């Protein structure tokens with residue numbers, strides 16, 4: 001596991017964007033695994049700036065997203081479909097047909113999960129997966145206790161995750177109760193993983209990840225079983241690590 005320290009959110013974002021840009025330049029038909037949330041917004045901004053300035057092209061890139069809420073229309077600003085279009089896809093030259101995000105509107109969510117897992121495999125797997133980390137160590141929507149063998153599945157969101165995500169909704173009642181998420185084993189199949197963390201609120205999760213044992217009570221700890229993981233974290237997120 002490689003640790004790259006950044007001064008602050010901006011530096012973390014720039015360094016993460018550089019990893020993606022180099023990957024896409026080296027392999028133009030890269031399969032990128034993408035995340036939503038606050039941590040990655042600065043990285044997406046840096047990618048857009050680079051695309052505008054240096055013409056880095058995403059025409060041959062495929063992307064797969066980690067997760068999506070169940071039951072939110074894609075026009076809903078809190079859906080991850082909306083987020084990805086708004087924060088990244090509409091600003092770069094990625095082709096709409098090359099983008100896949102879990103279908104939280106599917107009539108049969110379990111079947112949609114299986115199809116998603118199959119679609120990733122048909123792409124040849126993820127080359128570079130970007131991850132944020134939850135305060136409780138979750139990765140994607142895999143909450144503590146999730147089996148390390150899990151594949152794409154439907155989850156009931158915990159109280160703490162719904163509360164953390166409430167900041168984006170008008171009230172807790174509007175926060176969906178379920179989501180579709182890549183499983184931990186799906187994530188571990190990625191060839192390379194980049195975990196990002198910024199700010200004091202992530203310090204404990206990063207401390208537990210680095211110093212704690214590999215155990216299903218800490219989903220992020222599964223990454224320690226992967227041969228190619230890089231963490232980019234800023235000073236605040238690393239403040240509890242000696």
Ligand code: F6R
Nearest residue numbers: 035036037038039132133139140
């Ligand atoms: C998002 C995702 C989540 C977030 C995590 C951190 O697609 O899968 O696991 O990465 O909740 O969220 P932020 O970045 O908002 O702190």
